[in-house]
Structure formats: C-alpha cells, structure tokens
Amino acid sequence: MASSITSSFQTSNLRSVFLGERNVLCLSSVPVTRVGFLRKTIECKDSRIGKQPIEVPSNVTITLEGQDLKVKGPLGELSIAYPREVKVERDESGILKVKKAVETRRANQMHGLFRTLTDNMVVGVSKGFEKKLQMVGVGYRAMVEGRDLVLSLGFSHPVRMTIPEGLKVQVEENTRITVSGYDKSQVGQFAASIRKWRPPEPYKGKGVKYADEVIRRKEGKAGKKK
Template sequence: MASPVGASVQSSSLRCPFLGEANRIHVSGISVSRVLVVRKTLECKESRIGKQPIVVPSNVNLTMEGQDLKVNGPLGELALTYPREIKLEKEESGFLRVRKTVETRRANQMHGLFRTLTDNMVVGVSKGFEKRLQLIGTGYRATVEGKDIVLNLGFSHPVRMEIPDGIQVKVEDNTRIAVSGYDKSAIGQFSASIRKWRPPEPYKGKGVKYADEVVRRKEGKAGKKK
C-alpha cells in the first residue's frame, strides 16, 4: 500500500528491559512536512455606555491630575483613580469623556464601568442619590436616635446601627426608611446591611425589603385531606 503524500512512515524497534531482549516494540512515526498556523485578530467592540459623554453641571468642579480625578460639588467631594487603560478628556463644550488608551478586551470591559462610576460621582455631588426600604411585619419598626438607626425586627433585642458619615437616614411612619447621600456605592452598601438583618421571606413577605423590590411568594404546605 502506498504511503500518503507529504508523509513518510518510519519503523524502529526498541528493546524492553522488563520483557527481555527477545521482545521488541515496533513504533511507526509520521513526519509532517508543513504545518499551517492561522492567526485570528481579536476585534473589541466599543462599549455603548462608555462612548456616551458626561454632562458636567456648572456647580461641579473637576480636578484632573494624571490618572486621578476629584469631583467637588455642593453636596460633597469624591475622588477616583483610573487604570492605565482608561483616560479622561474634557472637551471645550464642557462635556467629559472617558476613552480607552489601548484596544484590548480588558480595556473594553473597563470602559463602560469607569464611565458609569464617573457619571455617578458627578450626579452624586450635584443632586445626590436615595435608596428606600420598607419594613413588613407585626411590631417591625425603625427609629433614628442621634447618629444611630434602631431597628425592631422581632429579635429579643433591638438592632442598633451607626450611620456612616456622608449618609442621611430618615424614617417615615416607623416602617419606611430613606437612605440618601452623594456616594451611590456607600448608600447601596449601607442599605444592603440594613436589609441583611431580616431579608424578606417568601411565604408571608415579612422582613426588610427595598421599596421597588418584588418578592416572589411561595405557597405554604397544604394540610392533609381527610
């Protein structure tokens, strides 16, 4: 039988010391003359969110030094350090743009993220953010005492939490909590820590939930039929 084109079959015999010199192993090898390597160029699509400009109000001041940005407004001051794949540009029209310095997948992923973080900083120091929670359950209530928020959530003792600096907490009708401030991430973290004490259960809906949260309810076990 003829050998295939571009390949040669070689046969060699190897001695096996475990089986004795009389036994031999035959190995056939195929040598390939050419190997074709295909390289595919990775194309990174530009982020839809990242390419949108950021509107800077007149009452907000920006300070850019290298990869550091400071945003100062009537409600407070925030700072952020950008990675080397991202740079900031302030246009003559007053818009702020977040751009990529390299075309890589990592830069494309961070493009939209840091544009969102930058926009949250500008909106936070100028207008602020608010997160609302609601207490559902018999005897569940909340009050603000000085710099602490006190929660009665059915435990043997009330839960007392210190309100961080830069965050304001208001309680309405003893069951509705409004957490506000200029740092969106801090507001979300503090609100989540309040909810963590008694997350809403799926049967009766008792617990602490966000005002816009939809709790999926479950049916309880039905009694045995007689």
C-alpha cells in the same frame, strides 16, 4: 530499496497478555514538520455606554491631574484613579469623555465601567442618590437616635446600626426607611446591610425589603385531609 525501508522504520514485537496475539508497532524515524496556527486578530468594539459623553453641571468643579479625577459639588467631594487602559478628557464646553488608551479586551471592559463610575460621581455630588426600604411585619419598626439607626425586627433585643459619615437616614411612619447620600456605592451598601438583618420571606412577605422590590410568594403547606 528494501534496505532504505528497513532503515526508516524500526519494528518492535509486542505480545498481548490476554489474547496471546503478536502485535507489530512501527516507529518512524522520519522528522515530522510542525503544524502552524493562524492568529486571529480580535477586534474590540467601542462600548455603547463608554462612548457616551458626561455633562457636568455648573455647580460641579472638576480637577483632572493625569489619571486622577476629583469631583466637587454642593453635596460633597469624590475622587477616582483611572487604570492605564482608559483615560478621561475634558473639552472646551466642559463635557467629560472617557476613552480607551489601548486596544485590548481589558480596555474595552474598563471603558464602560469607568464611564459609569464617573457619571455616578458627577450626579452624586450634584443631586445625590437615595434608597428606600419598607418594613413588613407585626411589631417591626425603626427610629433614628442621633447617628444610630435602631431597628425592632422581632429579636430579643433591638438592632443598633451606626450611620456612616456622608449618609442621611430618615424614617417615616416607623416602617419606611430612606437612605440618601452622594456616594452611590455607599448608599447601596448601607441599605443592603439593613435588609440583611431580616430579608423578606416568601410565604407571608415579612421582613425588610426595598420599596420597589417584588417578592415572589409561595403557598404554605396544606394540612392533611381527614
């Protein structure tokens, strides 16, 4: 019995450097069985946005070829390529439905995203999008010269921006700018580039802001009391 115990354990003596005590370290030669882990199946629920159908107006033409979709309307033409995780279908009534092709977490994320992008395309070529900006400040003004937007924002020289193709820019009362177009991302990007030149500051509210933007104001520093 004693021989079997000594064969299953190997004893090595270690001496502590600081305390001078003898420690015993036992190494077991008995094989250890592997611990198994249970895999939990992830249930991917349908996106609330992704499962909503998309109504196509009568003045919009849809061309669907595999994973490629082209949308053409009175305002312009847009196209999109879907990833393999999602697919788009069109029923007899002309309604578009974006569905998941596989049941994965990435497919659940792509489902709602590409449904929104598809809906923006249909609305863009039929009705269009617009973004309004307001200029606040003494001497701040804007004007359109041909295909250029000229801004006076207090710099030593006016800012000249070329208007991209597919966009329209209108200026009212020299301080109100309206950017419109059929591509929602392009409209938002150009409006953001205009605002970037002079973002509104929180003390007096001077700068270029969106028409529906609320600026949180701050109080200025009070002078020292005499």
